[in-house]
Amino acid sequence: MGSLFSPKKILQSQYTMILVMIRNIIFLVLGIMLGIRLTDFIGYLKLWRNNDLRASEKAALLKYPVASEEHLATWLRREVRILCLVLTMPSSHATKAALVNRTWGARCNKLIFMSSQTDSNLNILQINKSESRKNLYAKVRTGMAYVHKHYLNEYDWFLKADDDTYIVMENLRLFLYPYDPESSVYFGCRFKAYFSQGYMSGGGGYVLSRDALRRLNLFALNSTTICKLNGESEDVQIGHCLQDVGVIAGDTRDFQGHHRFLPVNPFTVFPTILSNSWLEGYFFHKPNKSDCCAASAISFHYVKDFEFELFEFFLYYMRVFGLHRTPRALPSRLGFRQMNERLQHWSQQVTDNKN
Amino acid sequence: MAGEYIILENSSTYPGFHSSSNGLANGMYRSAQRISTDRLVLLILLVSTTVIGLFAYWDVMVLNAGALPLSRGTSSVDYMEPGLRNETLAEKMHREVRVLCWVLTTPKYHKTRAIHVLRTWGKRCNKIYFMTSEPDDELPTVVLTKPDRYEMLWGKTKEAFVHIHEQMRHEADWFIKADDDTYLFLENLRYMLYPYSPETPIYFGFNYKMVGTHQKNESYMSGGSGYVLSREALRIFAEGVNDTTKCRQEDDHAEDVEMGKCLFNLGVKAGDSRDEQLRNRFYPIAPYGALLSGNVGMDFWLYKYAYYNPRSCMDCLSEYPVAFHYVHSKQLYVYDYFNYQFQLSGRAQVAERLPKKIREEELVIPESDNPVS
Numbered sequence: 001m002g003s004l005f006s007p008k009k010i011l012q013s014q015y016t017m018i019l020v021m022i023r024n025i026i027f028l029v030l031g032i033m034l035g036i037r038l039t040d041f042i043g044y045l046k047l048w049r050n051n052d053l054r055a056s057e058k059a060a061l062l063k064y065p066v067a068s069e070e071h072l073a074t075w076l077r078r079e080v081r082i083l084c085l086v087l088t089m090p091s092s093h094a095t096k097a098a099l100v101n102r103t104w105g106a107r108c109n110k111l112i113f114m115s116s117q118t119d120s121n122l123n124i125l126q127i128n129k130s131e132s133r134k135n136l137y138a139k140v141r142t143g144m145a146y147v148h149k150h151y152l153n154e155y156d157w158f159l160k161a162d163d164d165t166y167i168v169m170e171n172l173r174l175f176l177y178p179y180d181p182e183s184s185v186y187f188g189c190r191f192k193a194y195f196s197q198g199y200m201s202g203g204g205g206y207v208l209s210r211d212a213l214r215r216l217n218l219f220a221l222n223s224t225t226i227c228k229l230n231g232e233s234e235d236v237q238i239g240h241c242l243q244d245v246g247v248i249a250g251d252t253r254d255f256q257g258h259h260r261f262l263p264v265n266p267f268t269v270f271p272t273i274l275s276n277s278w279l280e281g282y283f284f285h286k287p288n289k290s291d292c293c294a295a296s297a298i299s300f301h302y303v304k305d306f307e308f309e310l311f312e313f314f315l316y317y318m319r320v321f322g323l324h325r326t327p328r329a330l331p332s333r334l335g336f337r338q339m340n341e342r343l344q345h346w347s348q349q350v351t352d353n354k355n
Numbered sequence: 356m357a358g359e360y361i362i363l364e365n366s367s368t369y370p371g372f373h374s375s376s377n378g379l380a381n382g383m384y385r386s387a388q389r390i391s392t393d394r395l396v397l398l399i400l401l402v403s404t405t406v407i408g409l410f411a412y413w414d415v416m417v418l419n420a421g422a423l424p425l426s427r428g429t430s431s432v433d434y435m436e437p438g439l440r441n442e443t444l445a446e447k448m449h450r451e452v453r454v455l456c457w458v459l460t461t462p463k464y465h466k467t468r469a470i471h472v473l474r475t476w477g478k479r480c481n482k483i484y485f486m487t488s489e490p491d492d493e494l495p496t497v498v499l500t501k502p503d504r505y506e507m508l509w510g511k512t513k514e515a516f517v518h519i520h521e522q523m524r525h526e527a528d529w530f531i532k533a534d535d536d537t538y539l540f541l542e543n544l545r546y547m548l549y550p551y552s553p554e555t556p557i558y559f560g561f562n563y564k565m566v567g568t569h570q571k572n573e574s575y576m577s578g579g580s581g582y583v584l585s586r587e588a589l590r591i592f593a594e595g596v597n598d599t600t601k602c603r604q605e606d607d608h609a610e611d612v613e614m615g616k617c618l619f620n621l622g623v624k625a626g627d628s629r630d631e632q633l634r635n636r637f638y639p640i641a642p643y644g645a646l647l648s649g650n651v652g653m654d655f656w657l658y659k660y661a662y663y664n665p666r667s668c669m670d671c672l673s674e675y676p677v678a679f680h681y682v683h684s685k686q687l688y689v690y691d692y693f694n695y696q697f698q699l700s701g702r703a704q705v706a707e708r709l710p711k712k713i714r715e716e717e718l719v720i721p722e723s724d725n726p727v728s
Contacts, residue, residue: 019396026403033410073701170701270688292688295698313642314693319674321546321707322444323695 072330073170077109080173082207083155084108085143088163089131090117096163097122099308107169109155114143134231136202140238141221141229148217156181158213161205166303166311171296172207175252175260178331180339181210185346186242187250189261189299190284191235192351197249198284199239203301204263206235208247215245248347251285258294259287265302266293286353444707445542449481452545454583455527456480457515460535461503462489468535469494471684475691479541482526486515501606508578509613510606513596516584520593524586528553531583538682538690539581543675547628547636550713553586557718558618559628561637561678562662564723565619566612572722574625574662575615577639579680582614588623595621627720628677629663636677641686662723 084105088097097113101122105111113124116131127142129135140160147158157176161167179185186208188200200206208216220227220241227241239249252260262269264279269292280287303311334342456477460469469485470493477483485494488503497518501510512532519530529548533539551557560576560583576582584592596602601620603613619625628636639657682690 015392019392022396022399026399029403029407033407076701168699170699174700266689266692267685270685270692293692293696295696296700297697310642311693313672314690315697315699316702317674318672318676318694319543319705320445320540320694321542321675322446322448323542 073173076170076173076177077107080157080176081109081155082157082159082169082173082176083110083147083151084112084159084161084167085140085147086111086113086161086163086165087136087139087143088113088115090115090119091131092163093117093119093122095305099305100161100163100165103308103312104167104169108159110151112143112147113163114139136234137232137237138229140234144213145217145221148213152210152213156210157207158210159205159207160202161299162203162301164301164303165203165205166300166308167205168298168315171260172298174330175296175298176207178334179209179250179342180334180336183209183339183343184211184215184247185209185250185343186212186247187252187261189252189259189263190249191282192284192353193236193239195240195243196350197239197243197347198351199236200249201261201263201282201301202233202235202238204261205299205301206238206261208242212242212247215247216241219245248343249284250346251349252298253285254294254296256294257285257288258292258297259283259285260294260296260298262293262297262299263301265304265307266297266300267307268302269293281353283353284351285349444709445545448542448545448549448709449479452529452548453481453527454541454544454548455482455484455519455523455530456533456539456541457484457486457497457519457530458533458535458537459508459511459515460485460487462487462491464535465489465491465494468684471687472533472535472537475687476539476541480531480539482523484519484523485535486511507606508610509603509608512610512614513602513606516589517593517596520589524589528586529583530586530589531581532578533581533678534579534680536680536682537579537581538679538687540675540677540694543636543673544583544677546675546710547630547677548583550710551585551626551718552712552715555585555624555715555718556587556591556622557624557626558582558584558588559626559637561635561639562625562627563611563615563660564662564725565615569616570619573615573619574723575612575619576625577637577680578609578611578614580637580639580678582611582637584618584623588618591621591623592618624718624720627663630673630675632673633663634673635663636673636675638672638676638678639680641679641681642672642676658725661725663721663725 086097086100086105088100093113093115097115097119098121101111101113111123113119113122114127115122115124116127116129118124118126125143125146127139129138129142143160144158159167159172176187186200186206188206189204190198191201193199216238226244227237230237243249254260263282269279300311458469458472458477465485465487469487469491473483473485473494483495485491485496486499487494487496488499488501490496490498497515499511499514499518501507501514515532516530529544531539531544547559558576561580562574563577565573565575596617597604598621602617615625630636679690
């Protein structure tokens with residue numbers, strides 16, 4: 001009896017094990033598939049709430065957020081929201097300010113001009129101070145206070161520029177993407193000063209994080225002991241204020257040591273930054289003299305009227321046939337610890353320029 | 356032994372009952388279990404395989420559909436040989452459309468202009484020579500016998516082209532003359548020249564109306580933004596330049612005007628260098644003039660002298676411009692920087708394809724459509 005029943009039991013047991021295994025595999029695969037679709041569906045729901053994208057762009061972003069270079073620019077524009085504050089004056093409204101408005105200013109998430117008179121063609125914040133160099137600092141303070149009051153939480157970064165600055169907004173967004181706007185940092189072309197951190201050149205433009213703008217307004221502009229109003233250089237004074245409230249000056253050089261924010265016109269520095277020029281003595285970090293400029297440059301200064309359109313022509317219109325341009329990888333966002341390490345490193349930098 | 360006997364006895368005692376009951380029970384149990392289990396297994400396998408298969412198929416379709424925009428964003432490989440897939444189109448064109456550049460310069464400009472040409476766009480020519488009156492160890496110079504005077508430009512140009520034909524005609528397919536304040540985009544030039552055979556007697560540049568007494572369809576090319584001759588055009592010019600009835604024998608007069616007259620009389624066609632949207636590729640001034648021409652009145656000199664109507668695309672230059680003029684030495688580096696070194700994230704990459712070759716009998720050169728006279 002026993003010997004007769006044994007084979008049946010063994011077969012049954014094996015059969016059951018096989019069935020259980022198959023069932024587990026099948027449900028695992030189905031579960032994975034369901035999870036993948038659910039993730040995509042949730043992503044689609046998030047995208048659906050952003051009405052600023054057209055349907056085709058939604059579909060493209062849903063599948064591949066950075067499917068192509070063109071989508072990268074569109075995507076970065078949403079991910080890195082930059083408010084641009086541009087210093088101008090009434091005599092420049094029709095010329096320089098209009099050119100900024102028509103060229104790189106159109107790529108800001110929001111563009112505000114600071115001037116003493118209003119203009120129907122431009123989005124102007126009217127600041128009732130006479131146009132002189134001594135009042136630049138006061139104008140910028142007023143502009144920063146206004147932006148802090150109205151737009152602090154709507155944008156991530158706050159760029160201050162002149163009306164003869166040219167900013168490559170795509171490269172700026174790519175540069176800022178890894179950094180947290182809630183960290184206390186600002187970027188620009190770093191110059192030496194009588195205080196240890198140095199300051200960012202005003203003409204080449206500087207960009208404050210949200211926390212930097214918050215600190216500036218809550219602790220510096222309202223203070224009676226630090227950051228006093230005076231008639232001195234706007235960029236030096238802003239740099240001093242930011243140092244006093246713990247905003248760290250970030251490093252914007254590329255891997256070869258070239259400055260991405262350039263406070264001069266490229267026409268004047270090619271082929272290399274000349275020795276004994278006024279500029280060489282100002283740099284906080286000694287510039288790389290082997291060639292002129294960073295391949296991923298962000299800003300230029302002292303740009304003439306026709307050069308705005310020349311830069312637009314070169315960067316956004318004309319092409320060179322057959323050149324292969326490697327698509328640039330999007331850098332990963334820095335985590336909390338990495339961001340703090342970076343801030344610590346920047347805060348400990350000392351100038352290597354002894355001129 | 357005893358146990359075995361006992362079992363046998365039991366069986367023999369009640370053979371019919373035990374056999375039938377065992378068989379029935381075993382049969383029913385076995386068949387029921389086997390049938391239901393088999394069906395269950397088959398059903399599960401069939402359904403799950405179908406679902407997984409459908410999912411895989413759909414995913415592959417999605418991936419393929421998504422890949423198409425990406426492939427359109429990179430250079431096309433349709434025209435590349437299998438073994439050269441890593442070669443960019445620009446490198447392929449550098450081999451297939453050989454361009455010899457010669458630059459008209461003078462010793463006083465060797466260090467201030469010519470050397471900067473060599474360091475920027477000059478290095479992208481297949482060959483480059485600087486036509487001057489004194490040798491220079493930093494430049495590949497050809498010393499001409501004509502004196503250095505502006506009014507002798509036509510003489511120098513004749514001598515230069517004849518010299519090139521005698522010494523260097525096997526080095527290239529196309530021969531372009533430029534000034535030391537010209538900027539040439541060689542890749543765009545090769546792209547423009549690719550459809551044409553170098554055995555076609557044709558030359559290209561920015562077309563101007565002919566001056567003085569002339570026939571209706573006669574034009575000449577701007578000397579400043581350069582003009583490019585095919586190998587056949589160069590041969591015809593070199594062999595016919597001494598014909599007194601066709602080409603000016605004296606060395607004076609404007610070089611580009613006399614060149615245009617000479618080539619016209621020798622039967623060399625003045626090609627239309629504009630792109631398929633009739634936008635200019637050669638431009639006899641710097642891009643400022645073009646980009647800001649909305650601010651210039653209708654009496655702008657270019658509109659009067661251009662052979663093809665420039666107002667049909669005011670503010671319009673080709674996306675692949677070939678040449679600009681009045682570009683100072685420092686600006687050469689800026690042009691180089693923005694177009695060859697600068698990395699702009701987010702610029703859409705277009706699919707670039709080589710145009711179709713044009714046979715000589717298919718060549719159509721439009722007549723002048725500029726109404727201003």
